[in-house]
Amino acid sequence: MNSAALKTRYSGDFAKSLEMADQPEWLKDLRTRAFSYFEGNGFPTPENEEWKYTNVSSFAGDEWTIETDSKQEFSAFVHEESKDNVLVFLNGRFSQELSRCEGLGDAVALGFGDALADEKYSDILRTKLGTLIENETNGFIALNTAFIQDGAFIFLPKNTKIDPPVQLLFMTDDGSVAFPRILIVAEAFSEATFIETYSRASESRYLTNAVIEVSLADEAKIKHFRVQRESHEAFHIGATGAEVEKGSVYDSTNINLGAKVSRHEIAVRFNAKGGEVFVDGLYMLGEDQHHDTHSLIDHRVPNCVSHQTYKGIVDGKAHAVFNGKIFVRENASGTDGYQSNKNLLLSNDARVDTKPQLEIFNDDVKCAHGATVGQLEDEELFYLLSRGIRESLARNLLTYGFAEEVINKIDVESVKAKLDEAVLNRLNAQFLSK
Numbered sequence: 001m002n003s004a005a006l007k008t009r010y011s012g013d014f015a016k017s018l019e020m021a022d023q024p025e026w027l028k029d030l031r032t033r034a035f036s037y038f039e040g041n042g043f044p045t046p047e048n049e050e051w052k053y054t055n056v057s058s059f060a061g062d063e064w065t066i067e068t069d070s071k072q073e074f075s076a077f078v079h080e081e082s083k084d085n086v087l088v089f090l091n092g093r094f095s096q097e098l099s100r101c102e103g104l105g106d107a108v109a110l111g112f113g114d115a116l117a118d119e120k121y122s123d124i125l126r127t128k129l130g131t132l133i134e135n136e137t138n139g140f141i142a143l144n145t146a147f148i149q150d151g152a153f154i155f156l157p158k159n160t161k162i163d164p165p166v167q168l169l170f171m172t173d174d175g176s177v178a179f180p181r182i183l184i185v186a187e188a189f190s191e192a193t194f195i196e197t198y199s200r201a202s203e204s205r206y207l208t209n210a211v212i213e214v215s216l217a218d219e220a221k222i223k224h225f226r227v228q229r230e231s232h233e234a235f236h237i238g239a240t241g242a243e244v245e246k247g248s249v250y251d252s253t254n255i256n257l258g259a260k261v262s263r264h265e266i267a268v269r270f271n272a273k274g275g276e277v278f279v280d281g282l283y284m285l286g287e288d289q290h291h292d293t294h295s296l297i298d299h300r301v302p303n304c305v306s307h308q309t310y311k312g313i314v315d316g317k318a319h320a321v322f323n324g325k326i327f328v329r330e331n332a333s334g335t336d337g338y339q340s341n342k343n344l345l346l347s348n349d350a351r352v353d354t355k356p357q358l359e360i361f362n363d364d365v366k367c368a369h370g371a372t373v374g375q376l377e378d379e380e381l382f383y384l385l386s387r388g389i390r391e392s393l394a395r396n397l398l399t400y401g402f403a404e405e406v407i408n409k410i411d412v413e414s415v416k417a418k419l420d421e422a423v424l425n426r427l428n429a430q431f432l433s434k
Helices: 003-020 025-041 112-117 119-128 139-146 378-386 391-407 413-432
Strands: 085-090 093-101 108-111 152-156 166-171 181-186 191-198 207-216 221-228 235-244 249-256 261-270 276-285 290-299 305-314 319-328 335-345 351-360 365-374
Touching: 003 025, 025 119, 025 139, 085 152, 093 108, 108 112, 112 119, 112 152, 119 152, 119 181, 139 207, 139 235, 166 207, 181 191, 191 207, 207 221, 207 249, 221 235, 221 261, 221 413, 235 249, 235 276, 249 261, 249 290, 249 391, 261 276, 276 290, 276 319, 276 391, 290 305, 290 335, 305 319, 305 351, 305 391, 319 335, 319 365, 335 351, 335 391, 351 365, 378 391, 391 413
Parallel strands: 085 166, 152 181, 166 191, 181 207, 191 221, 207 235, 221 249, 235 261, 249 276, 261 290, 276 305, 290 319, 305 335, 319 351, 335 365
Antiparallel strands: 085 093, 108 152
């Protein structure tokens, strides 16, 4: 399908969804402006520097169906710790009926429709929605914004602490495109853990295009675990935007194991002194998988701290891309920023393109970055072999040990256990096939 036909098809879907939507004018205007950007720019291509290594032509032009209903069975993917706090999204649409929110306490989880009907929450949505992610970053984000319909709004009032983690569970039907949209607003001194889970019931072909915005007020603390285990025939494009205020802490861990082609963009900005951010991740790829991570940590104000550790394990003919930037503005003195990207290649055909960046406009800072791409250390392997450990097991142990630093950050036991199992099973399968 050519570009003009693609835009025409989405134009019809967009016009229909806008006409049927019972939404305030400000939201319809936001959606319309986003779609105008998409019509003018389309999907990104490798000619765009930010997409130099990720070509989306293999799926962006497909005639995906925008489904409203789904009968997928999702209960097997609900984590034990979050069984009373799970928000279910089928084909990108939030289902209040299928979700369970008994453990939220004073916090609120509503569909956009219900939130917009409440004057208090409607004002928050109007103030925050679409402000933590630049809708004109690329065509995928613009298209997600254009199709904002049954999203979810999560609100943590001041001093609220949610003890059980909150799971956001996403599943998409074969042949469908999903546009999930989430807004999380945490008021001062609130605390919560979120598990963002993308799963599949079968190895089907579909497209997920997800956007999540997270706003932390003074002294708020949010842990955010993002686990992408889509079908290996599917395609996944995700974006996360967060803002951090005085003394607040945003701790993000991103795990990417699934999808044929996937990309995750994360942008975090400091709005007040004393904030702290962790943006860590692990990608594990095999066969012909492709994953792209783009991150931006924006130090706008003085005396904030950012940590970033990303690790990649790449096998087969897979291709990983990492582009991370720490941006220190002119008045952001006292910035402490660290960034690391380490990659382990398990085959001669595996490929990694890594580009950690520091862009600094202030002399009173402490910043460091680095990147490595290599194979298992011969000395470490020899040590294990000399202790009588067979070679396949020794390689598994060393490879898992490489990933362990990131996986161990996840302090929700059932999530960590499933990741351990997934990683070890894939390593066994990879080494047995060689």
